[in-house]
Amino acid sequence: MLNGEKKISRPLRWGMIGGGRTGQVGYKHRTGALRDNTAFQLVAGAFDVDPERGKDFGVNIGVDENRCYPDYKTMIKEEAKREDGVEVVSIATPNGTHYEICKAALEAGLHVICEKPLFFTSKEGREIKDLAEKNGKIVGVTYGFSGNQMLLQMRAMIEQGKIGDIRIVELQYTHGFNATDKAEKTSDAQKWRVDPKIAGPSFVLGDLSTHTYYMSQLIMPKMKIKKLLCDRQSFVGTRAPLEDNAFVLMHYENGAVGRLWTSSVNAGCTDGHRIRIVGSKASLEWWDSKPNELRHEVQGEPIQTLIRGMSYLDEQCNADERLGALHSEGLSDAWANIYLKFAIAIDAKNRDDRETLRNLVYPNIDAGIEGIRWIENCVRSAENGASWVDFE
Incomplete structure (x- = not known):
């Protein structure tokens, strides 16, 4: 602690x-x-x-x-x-x-x-x-x-074989705050995010989904992508060629499959950040909106909700514990952990x-480079007509 x-x-x-x-x-x-x-x-x-x-x-x-x-x-x-x-x-x-x-x-x-x-x-x-x-x-x-310690609990449980072989990876980071172009007109911080010369080759893929992709790599360090397909859209046309919505399908080297949805035009959504890992024995699911909880769903058994700060959690998770299970932690604590x-x-x-x-x-730095590779491969796939590409 x-x-x-x-x-x-x-x-x-x-x-x-x-x-x-x-x-x-x-x-x-x-x-x-x-x-x-x-x-x-x-x-x-x-x-x-x-x-x-x-x-x-x-x-x-x-x-x-x-x-x-x-x-x-x-x-x-x-x-x-x-x-x-x-x-x-x-x-x-x-x-x-x-x-x-x-x-x-x-x-x-x-x-x-x-x-x-x-x-x-x-x-x-x-x-x-x-x-x-x-x-x-x-x-x-x-x-x-990535400083939310329940992600380290997921990592530990996967390492210990608690969910079996990983089969399906479901990732989502969406919100609706850019459902219109209002933000670009009123916020300098949003304006540059949709300018390719300043933001780079992507908007939500880089701004949002690199978080979720790194978190998945943190949770599953041995899982490597073999190939992917990215289909991206600019629903607010002035953002083109940068996307405000994208879907990514992934095939992993171990035979698992994955799907990621990232969007800033998910109208009405204020916090759609979710990770679900499905194994041959059980599944794990974590939501940013409930960062102190981790769902552990074992096939044929009642659903368990694991609570942050409890003694039954793995020591690598509880090493980052700050306030005790009685009190909620959140994004500020996560930033403190990584700093x-x-x-x-x-x-x-x-x-x-x-x-x-x-x-x-x-x-x-390796995590940062991997995030760049993620964006590069997604953009390459999207620009090739949403086709499958080898993960280079």
Whole structure:
């Protein structure tokens, strides 16, 4: 169980790039990183493309005004001059900027935590991985939902053979908040998400389903996709060629089949994030809207609902427990869990503790590259007339 005691010798000096007042995700980063105040200390930031607004915001969240910078290049340069300069930065900017910022940070000797999707191409991902390894740095990816500990319970039960051989994988991440084009007209954060030059080759496949795909890989690390078929639509026509809805069929190497639905035009839906794994003996199902519960359905037996924080759960699940079973946990706690693991990974990398890095389960650079590969294969299939393609 986690209670805020330090897991590393001292908090890491941390800076943010993006994630300011008008951003949608910056607060999630800060609540995650600062939940355990023994892991990170926010000391600097380039929070906004508008320097004055960024400085005003930084001061209002407690950052020294002299360390609120107009852009990331200035921040990296000036912080490098300080004995107490940043050691790690989080990148919470639009997709099209991730590669250049990540590269600059690594070249300056900083660890990196980056929003998803990581980059536009897997080639860029491999280049950044090589650079990170050369400089002895960690690159983490903020698949925030993956910090929900009941996903680790699913992983453990599958490893232990509790559901038998996996046959069917059912994934869904949908909502209805973009059922019309209103959001693009009123929100800068939504506007760039449907601009291919900034968002990349996809909208909901990258913005939503990369979360769910990584979570499935976390739960089933031995399951590899052999081929897939992606059919995507732009129901709001101005978003074309980017999709606001997509269906993906998958064939796995072990003979299992899978289906994923991702959408931002599921009108009336506020939280349609679900994972169901069907085995030869039993099934497991988890919903983001009920993150503290896991359904375990054994053929021929009453349905069980496993509750977060209980002693009957696997130790790898309960290691991330924070509040006790009586009290609900949610997305903020999930972000805190992955940020704490980022801190542990960075500390281990600094000490060349290879055993900790080998055994630590967190969204690392390989997870980020796999997410890019997922998007690339889905787009390739869709552009080939929704045809089956080998997973490359």
